[in-house]
Amino acid sequence: MALSPTPRSRLRRRVARGSHDRGVIDAILDEALVCHVGVVADGAPVVLPTAFVRIDDHLYVHGAVANAALGALCTDSGGCVTVTLLDGLVLARSAFHHSMNYRSVVLFGRGERVTDPGEQRTVLAGLVDRMAPGRSDACRPPTPEELRATLVVRFPIREGSAKVRTGGPIDDAEDYALDHWAGVVPVRLVRGEPQRDEATAPPVVTSGLVT
Amino acid sequence: MALSPTPRSRLRRRVARGSHDRGVIDAILDEALVCHVGVVADGAPVVLPTAFVRIDDHLYVHGAVANAALGALCTDSGGCVTVTLLDGLVLARSAFHHSMNYRSVVLFGRGERVTDPGEQRTVLAGLVDRMAPGRSDACRPPTPEELRATLVVRFPIREGSAKVRTGGPIDDAEDYALDHWAGVVPVRLVRGEPQRDEATAPPVVTSGLVT
Numbered sequence: 001m002a003l004s005p006t007p008r009s010r011l012r013r014r015v016a017r018g019s020h021d022r023g024v025i026d027a028i029l030d031e032a033l034v035c036h037v038g039v040v041a042d043g044a045p046v047v048l049p050t051a052f053v054r055i056d057d058h059l060y061v062h063g064a065v066a067n068a069a070l071g072a073l074c075t076d077s078g079g080c081v082t083v084t085l086l087d088g089l090v091l092a093r094s095a096f097h098h099s100m101n102y103r104s105v106v107l108f109g110r111g112e113r114v115t116d117p118g119e120q121r122t123v124l125a126g127l128v129d130r131m132a133p134g135r136s137d138a139c140r141p142p143t144p145e146e147l148r149a150t151l152v153v154r155f156p157i158r159e160g161s162a163k164v165r166t167g168g169p170i171d172d173a174e175d176y177a178l179d180h181w182a183g184v185v186p187v188r189l190v191r192g193e194p195q196r197d198e199a200t201a202p203p204v205v206t207s208g209l210v211t
Numbered sequence: 212m213a214l215s216p217t218p219r220s221r222l223r224r225r226v227a228r229g230s231h232d233r234g235v236i237d238a239i240l241d242e243a244l245v246c247h248v249g250v251v252a253d254g255a256p257v258v259l260p261t262a263f264v265r266i267d268d269h270l271y272v273h274g275a276v277a278n279a280a281l282g283a284l285c286t287d288s289g290g291c292v293t294v295t296l297l298d299g300l301v302l303a304r305s306a307f308h309h310s311m312n313y314r315s316v317v318l319f320g321r322g323e324r325v326t327d328p329g330e331q332r333t334v335l336a337g338l339v340d341r342m343a344p345g346r347s348d349a350c351r352p353p354t355p356e357e358l359r360a361t362l363v364v365r366f367p368i369r370e371g372s373a374k375v376r377t378g379g380p381i382d383d384a385e386d387y388a389l390d391h392w393a394g395v396v397p398v399r400l401v402r403g404e405p406q407r408d409e410a411t412a413p414p415v416v417t418s419g420l421v422t
Contacts, residue, residue, distance in 0.1 A: 036247040078256075094353075125306070128306050142306050146305075183408040197379040
């Protein structure tokens with residue numbers, strides 16, 4: 001399955017690196033932990049990082065109910081959600097052909113507030129499960145009050161594209177004779193050893209008395 | 212030194228996590244390899260990832276001369292440049308208090324095209340040196356033609372703020388009695404072993420004949 005190109009999502013530059021394929025797009029969305037949400041506020045762009053989860057044909061973000069950027073994402077001007085995975089630094093024989101290996105997705109659209117508590121719960125569980133598989137069953141679930149304090153926004157995976165660069169440097173033919181080192185320095189996001197929080201409940205403070 | 216807050220860059224939510232301090236901002240900018248540039252195109256936001264380098268009081272990005280987003284960054288509506296480093300996944304006893312440790316910078320402003328070839332060369336060397344120290348002296352420098360094909364944009368570090376979350380989960384007092392595992396899974400971007408490119412010059416193709 002593929003997304004249909006629109007004037008703003010058709011591939012223009014570096015077409016060979018682009019894709020509208022949902023398999024390519026979903027794999028990137030399902031690996032990344034952070035997206036960058038762009039909205040327009042007072043005519044100027046604002047870009048903020050946030051956690052997200054993909055479920056079927058939507059990507060979901062969340063925040064406090066008063067979150068201005070998420071509110072703006074649900075207005076007519078809509079927004080752009082971009083997800084980027086950095087895979088390598090590409091060192092070419094020429095400065096000009098230095099590059100990066102990456103996989104990115106750029107999606108355009110308008111967000112919608114999720115108002116159904118069941119869908120809210122599914123999304124919030126999905127967000128927690130991205131941090132550790134099964135985590136939503138291994139922590140206290142949200143209370144109705146916590147749900148009311150949370151804005152969950154659904155964003156369609158309908159208009160946009162992926163872009164992927166892989167492989168080594170591509171130099172001009174005459175530069176291959178130069179003896180500069182050339183190649184790729186792979187980079188990746190790794191998870192370290194989990195660090196247990198040993199904190200216990202802070203003492204309850206009542207009228208200046210610690211009890 | 213600190214950036215002066217403006218209506219859009221003053222700290223509103225999670226004020227304790229925010230900072231206008233240039234030391235905090237610069238340290239984040241100097242560690243990250245990718246920024247997300249937000250501009251407005253036809254009234255709607257567009258967010259694209261790109262490499263960058265900070266030199267003194269500016270952040271620089273570059274692309275092909277026809278790059279539409281970089282062109283838009285230099286118009287009156289300006290843009291937003293956001294840099295995010297993910298440091299950890301914060302698993303709380305409650306789903307609601309799950310969070311992430313991160314360091315981010317959000318800058319607002321208007322870009323300017325760099326037209327001086329000397330400044331262009333300094334910036335392009337700086338971009339290459341971010342991949343590996345001293346790299347700009349260990350590869351072929353840009354030719355005048357390559358400089359003419361490259362758009363370098365200067366973006367001021369003048370209006371914006373940093374936001375930083377560190378440490379373990381902060382649960383509601385009554386939840387500390389729950390026996391769910393809680394803590395932090397650290398994450399970081401690591402560089403792998405450099406992979407040398409063994410390619411030699413591709414054969415020259417002339418009129419269908421490989422010579």
